[in-house]
Amino acid sequence: MAPMSQPHIRFARLDDDDELARLDRASWSTLHSVQPRPEAPYAPFFSERFGPRDHLVAELCGRLVGYVRIAFPTSLAAHTHVRQIQGLAVAEEARGAGVGRALIRAAVDRARQVGARRLTLRVLGHNKPARALYESEGFVVEGVLPEEFLLDGTYVDDVLMGRPL
Template sequence: MPLAILPTAECHLDGLYAAFDAVARERQYLASFQAPAKEAWLGTLRTNIARDLCQFVAVDDEVLGWCDVLPAPGEARTHVGVLTIGVLPPARGRGIGAMLMEAAIDQAWAKGLRRIQLTVRADNSRATSLYERFGFATEGVLRQDFCVDGRYFDGYLMALLRR
């Protein structure tokens, strides 16, 4: 199967869980160090699929990455989505992250969102460059926002507004 960016479906869930866990275990890119309990996590994803939320996977025989834009909590923030993305190490540098982001952002706008935001470790220059290419702006520094093995890292709050 050639590389495809697809809406997340039931058939992708096991591969998506494995991909999330692999990226989390790198301890560099996500706020989690491993995937949560599988059945609860899969239940949440199934609910998100049923709600037709903005979730995409990159598939090339297996899940290589994901990107989602999920609703921010609170009634006053129904216009805001929170973006998360991850790509497996062997698939990085091939433009997969950009393809995933394009699909998720396009769908978020089509669903009426006005703002997409994310947090990223400040030392993750590869990711911040990608976000900036899409028009995300750094809105603030979150001091000591991440702690890995007793070492603290600042984060950036970045956002994209619909024009």
């Protein structure tokens, strides 16, 4: 792959909906998703629960190539000091170009900006590339739910990771 420029990170916009939905469908895999494969008719990417301000997107050469969703882990008032990465996707053609790392760093920065003390996430145990990336960015395993999901006939751990801000 030819060297690419650094990804540009920005908040998502309403008009990114179709592109983000396509990216989500194209990048779907049991390596990182516990949801069934998306089928038509496709739901909009943004919902009542998660809108553009809950997403940072990455662009390379003017093309949207990734996103990270940052949200509250629960609706409890006692939990508002924590933010959680609840989705991360990078287009196949942009993998290995630093897009995922740039999105994680932007998520850390955003969580700090809004006053969070911790950033957490959940990752499937068999997703070794994502786990290595998260660990290299300061996340540590804080818990494991053994064989929490049955994906493609195999039981897979749900790994809880977090880091202080």
